[in-house]
Amino acid sequence: MVLRADLSVNIGSLSLDNPTILAAGILGLSASSLKRVAEAGAAAVSTKSIGLEPRTGYSNPTIAEIDCGLLNAMGLPNPGVDEFVKEIRILKKEGVKTIASIYGGSVNEFVKVVRKIEDAGANAIELNLSCPHVETVGMQMGQDPKLVKEIVKAVKSEVHLPVFTKLTPNVSNIVEIAEAAAKAGSDAITAINTVRAMAIDVETGYPVLANAIGGLSGPAIKPIAVRCVYEISRSVKIPVIGCGGIMTWEDAVEFILAGATAVEIGTAVAYRGLHVFKDITSGIEMYLERKGFRSVREIVGLSHRY
Numbered sequence: 174m175v176l177r178a179d180l181s182v183n184i185g186s187l188s189l190d191n192p193t194i195l196a197a198g199i200l201g202l203s204a205s206s207l208k209r210v211a212e213a214g215a216a217a218v219s220t221k222s223i224g225l226e227p228r229t230g231y232s233n234p235t236i237a238e239i240d241c242g243l244l245n246a247m248g249l250p251n252p253g254v255d256e257f258v259k260e261i262r263i264l265k266k267e268g269v270k271t272i273a274s275i276y277g278g279s280v281n282e283f284v285k286v287v288r289k290i291e292d293a294g295a296n297a298i299e300l301n302l303s304c305p306h307v308e309t310v311g312m313q314m315g316q317d318p319k320l321v322k323e324i325v326k327a328v329k330s331e332v333h334l335p336v337f338t339k340l341t342p343n344v345s346n347i348v349e350i351a352e353a354a355a356k357a358g359s360d361a362i363t364a365i366n367t368v369r370a371m372a373i374d375v376e377t378g379y380p381v382l383a384n385a386i387g388g389l390s391g392p393a394i395k396p397i398a399v400r401c402v403y404e405i406s407r408s409v410k411i412p413v414i415g416c417g418g419i420m421t422w423e424d425a426v427e428f429i430l431a432g433a434t435a436v437e438i439g440t441a442v443a444y445r446g447l448h449v450f451k452d453i454t455s456g457i458e459m460y461l462e463r464k465g466f467r468s469v470r471e472i473v474g475l476s477h478r479y
């Protein structure tokens with residue numbers, strides 16, 4: 174008789190039935206869409222990044238499909254925390270494990286937002302210190318290890334929820350930033366947000382995005398993300414959540430072998446639909462059983478042996 178492999182993992186005090194999570198930014202603005210994703214098999218769902226005040230975001234076009242992935246510059250459109258807590262309350266009632274993605278323009282703003290998010294009943298917080306194309310609230314903060322430390326420390330002292338820190342690959346040394354977040358008490362690192370990128374329409378001569386520069390996601394960034402997860406997980410003791418171009422179960426296994434405890438899936442939902450969560454989870458399970466492993470946890474960081 175073959176024993177079923179154990180797919181459950183823990184990220185700090187957040188326990189997940191399987192290692193797949195919806196990445197922030199996809200279907201993340203309403204309780205009803207997030208619930209659909211959870212019903213489709215994601216063990217937890219991340220919201221669109223939420224700030225203190227509402228933001229309309231950039232004008233269209235905000236998203237474009239290019240040869241090797243998706244290019245976006247949404248510009249952080251969100252209804253603001255006071256409106257969004259209503260969605261979180263619904264998700265709590267429905268029993269959906271929810272990771273609230275948060276951004277802020279200052280330490281104080283982060284603190285104000287996370288207090289409201291905790292009161293509403295989210296299960297974890299992901300600090301978005303990594304949006305590649307919104308001045309002052311995005312990766313500018315996440316590129317400075319001192320500021321990262323300050324934000325994480327302030328948020329950790331404010332809430333009891335597990336706090337994850339989502340990092341940008343647009344730095345020369347991502348390990349230094351991950352170490353700063355870990356030292357400040359972050360419960361996990363999410364690596365990576367999108368890669369700063371651009372495309373130009375040769376017929377019109379204009380950039381394809383209204384904001385000109387945006388963030389690249391999808392298959393093109395997977396090797397960058399795998400490298401970041403590998404480097405970070407070798408140098409910090411907290412769990413790493415892998416994100417970036419995961420389309421198949423093989424991609425997810427690759428991230429886990431690189432050192433990820435769980436994986437976030439975003440662009441693949443747009444390319445492949447919601448069944449991607451069950452496909453990836455059952456692919457991981459069959460892989461573990463075929464290789465004689467009893468749990469996901471047994472293969473986290475296994476590539477570090479070499």
Ligand code: RRO
Pocket residue numbers: 198222245246247248249250301303304305366367387388389
């Ligand atoms: O809203 C966006 O334009 C956006 C965000 Br907040 C982010 O973190 N990453 C991204 O690629 N786009």
